[in-house]
Amino acid sequence: MDVFELLAKDHRKVEDLLERLSGVAPDRADEREQLFAQLKTELEIHSTVEEEVFYPALEAREATRDEAEEAEEAHAEVRELLAELDAMPKDDPEWAERLGELKLEVLQHVRDEENEIFADARAALTNEQIEDLGRRVTARKQQLEAADGS
Numbered sequence: 001m002d003v004f005e006l007l008a009k010d011h012r013k014v015e016d017l018l019e020r021l022s023g024v025a026p027d028r029a030d031e032r033e034q035l036f037a038q039l040k041t042e043l044e045i046h047s048t049v050e051e052e053v054f055y056p057a058l059e060a061r062e063a064t065r066d067e068a069e070e071a072e073e074a075h076a077e078v079r080e081l082l083a084e085l086d087a088m089p090k091d092d093p094e095w096a097e098r099l100g101e102l103k104l105e106v107l108q109h110v111r112d113e114e115n116e117i118f119a120d121a122r123a124a125l126t127n128e129q130i131e132d133l134g135r136r137v138t139a140r141k142q143q144l145e146a147a148d149g150s
């Protein structure tokens with residue numbers, strides 16, 4: 001699997017979790033808690049891998065530098081919202097509203113990456129570099145998943 005397929009697969013998983021989580025009623029705080037924990041882990045691992053492996057390769061090239069920097073800013077927003085959601089009681093009336101904000105932010109990030117950044121990266125990188133990134137993303141994800149214990 002190349003790096004783009006790997007990252008897109010994470011995106012599908014995160015979208016699915018967001019969808020399921022938005023459908024959980026406020027009185028099912030335990031279910032919210034459990035799905036949110038999964039979503040948070042997924043997003044943290046995905047963001048870390050992109051920041052450590054994928055974006056540095058893009059920042060090294062003029063054509064993709066600005067995009068990678070913008071994507072990192074979007075990650076910072078996502079992390080902030082995750083921290084807020086984590087700290088809030090899951091039956092708080094504002095929780096769903098905040099989750100809606102996270103969903104918008106994440107879906108926008110996914111669209112930006114898949115519609116623009118991936119195409120520009122494909123053009124800027126050699127096949128060898130793309131394969132190497134895929135290997136490094138896989139290895140780093142495995143490490144982070146093992147450290148998370150799930």
Ligand SMILES: [Fe+2]
Pocket residue numbers: 007011046050109110113
């Ligand atoms: Fe991503």
